[in-house]
Amino acid sequence: MSALLSGTNVVRNYGATPALRGVDLAVDEGEIVAVTGPSGCGKSTLLHCLAGILRPDAGTVTYRDQNIGLWSEAARSRLRRTDFGVLFQFGQLVPELTAVENVALPLLLAGSGRREARSVAAEWLDRLGVAELAEQRPGAMSGGQQQRCATARALVTQPRVLFADEPTGALDVLTGEQVLGEIVRVARELGTAVVLVTHAASVAAYADREIVLRDGVLDPTGLGLGVAR
Amino acid sequence: MSTAHVLLGLLAGGPRHGYDLKRAHDESLPRAKPLAFGQVYATLGRLERDGYVTESGQDRDGGPDRTSYELTDDGRRHLDTWLSAVEPPAPYVTSEIFSKVVVALHAADAERARDYLVAQRAAHMSRMRELTTAKSTPAASIGDVIAADYAIGHLEADLRWLQTTLTRVAGLSKEVTN
Ligand SMILES: Nc1ncnc2c1ncn2[C@@H]1O[C@H](COP(=O)(O)OP(=O)(O)OP(=O)(O)O)[C@@H](O)[C@H]1O
Numbered sequence: 001m002s003a004l005l006s007g008t009n010v011v012r013n014y015g016a017t018p019a020l021r022g023v024d025l026a027v028d029e030g031e032i033v034a035v036t037g038p039s040g041c042g043k044s045t046l047l048h049c050l051a052g053i054l055r056p057d058a059g060t061v062t063y064r065d066q067n068i069g070l071w072s073e074a075a076r077s078r079l080r081r082t083d084f085g086v087l088f089q090f091g092q093l094v095p096e097l098t099a100v101e102n103v104a105l106p107l108l109l110a111g112s113g114r115r116e117a118r119s120v121a122a123e124w125l126d127r128l129g130v131a132e133l134a135e136q137r138p139g140a141m142s143g144g145q146q147q148r149c150a151t152a153r154a155l156v157t158q159p160r161v162l163f164a165d166e167p168t169g170a171l172d173v174l175t176g177e178q179v180l181g182e183i184v185r186v187a188r189e190l191g192t193a194v195v196l197v198t199h200a201a202s203v204a205a206y207a208d209r210e211i212v213l214r215d216g217v218l219d220p221t222g223l224g225l226g227v228a229r
Numbered sequence: 230m231s232t233a234h235v236l237l238g239l240l241a242g243g244p245r246h247g248y249d250l251k252r253a254h255d256e257s258l259p260r261a262k263p264l265a266f267g268q269v270y271a272t273l274g275r276l277e278r279d280g281y282v283t284e285s286g287q288d289r290d291g292g293p294d295r296t297s298y299e300l301t302d303d304g305r306r307h308l309d310t311w312l313s314a315v316e317p318p319a320p321y322v323t324s325e326i327f328s329k330v331v332v333a334l335h336a337a338d339a340e341r342a343r344d345y346l347v348a349q350r351a352a353h354m355s356r357m358r359e360l361t362t363a364k365s366t367p368a369a370s371i372g373d374v375i376a377a378d379y380a381i382g383h384l385e386a387d388l389r390w391l392q393t394t395l396t397r398v399a400g401l402s403k404e405v406t407n
Pocket residue numbers: 014017018019037038039040041042043044045046
């Protein structure tokens with residue numbers, strides 16, 4: 001069986017700066033993979049390449065046997081709306097919209113009707129334990145509450161892959177753990193694969209396995225260290 | 230904490246006498262409790278009895294205590310086994326981990342220290358994953374969760390140190406090969 005999502009020899013430069021120098025990674029259906037490594041090693045760049053936000057300069061990114069690196073920007077952004085969810089450290093909720101409007105947004109973009117989208121969004125806020133925040137705007141929420149809403153928004157379309165870049169990096173230990181626990185629980189329920197970028201070993205410990213990047217390549221000392229579920 | 234292994238590690242560089250060993254021990258493990266002379270000689274006695282070290286000569290002008298010791302082949306093998314053995318990831322800071330890296334750098338090289346660090350890191354990560362799974366199950370009681378938290382917190386501190394040391398040691402081996 002081929003992997004759900006894979007990168008093969010992925011290379012990406014920013015001008016003269018090499019960020020990824022040939023990375024291989026395969027993610028199976030429903031699998032949670034942590035990507036760790038020191039600052040600047042290329043974790044976020046790898047996540048952006050795998051999610052089709054950035055195009056690799058060389059190498060391939062394959063999703064369901066399709067080389068998405070060859071797709072147009074429009075086709076990739078459609079894929080991100082239907083099959084992928086993204087979750088960053090902060091700042092992805094639209095400040096002018098309420099929580100329920102924020103969570104409904106991906107459904108509206110995917111063509112759902114307004115009433116339907118709102119009611120599904122409200123269910124998702126409930127699932128993440130923040131039903132009471134439905135009519136609040138992000139500015140009135142704590143960091144943890146915002147990340148719960150952002151998680152609901154990232155998962156509301158029931159994506160096949162969730163890309164999470166330091167999703168709990170700005171939260172205190174306990175809040176971070178609760179939010180991470182919710183992300184992992186819901187991803188397992190949906191069978192959604194997760195690419196989880198983090199610095200923290202305690203966060204990587206939620207994943208099924210871990211890959212370590214160093215200076216834009218896989219660190220062989222981090223290979224084979226992962227233990228299967 | 231095993232003084233015997235540290236002494237074996239120090240002897241891997243060549244013969245030394247007791248006073249010299251004490252000084253080298255205290256210098257290379259500055260956070261450890263300074264070694265008492267009595268302990269140095271008692272440990273050397275046991276190591277000699279077990280066939281891991283042997284007397285290699287007397288330093289005439291130094292008085293009666295200036296016997297120097299050297300590592301035997303058995304001693305070298307014993308040290309080797311200890312340097313390779315992964316410690317069970319314990320829920321507290323084990324200075325054994327730290328000593329092992331220091332001694333590996335003394336008795337062998339950065340490569341050796343790196344190999345150990347990689348294996349130890351893997352064992353720690355895998356234990357951390359087990360504890361995280363255990364405390365995330367709905368059946369976990371508050372007691373289970375805080376016990377896991379305690380262990381995870383300490384493992385995390387070890388892991389941060391292992392990671393940083395791995396990076397520093399990688400830098401060392403680069404300097405040596407360049
Ligand atoms: N937009 C950009 N323009 C120029 N260089 C960039 C850009 N984004 C990243 N880089 C460089 O690419 C390299 C990899 O960056 P990346 O953000 O992927 O690292 P990271 O592992 O996510 O780091 P961190 O843990 O700090 O988030 C770094 O050297 C960085 O300076």
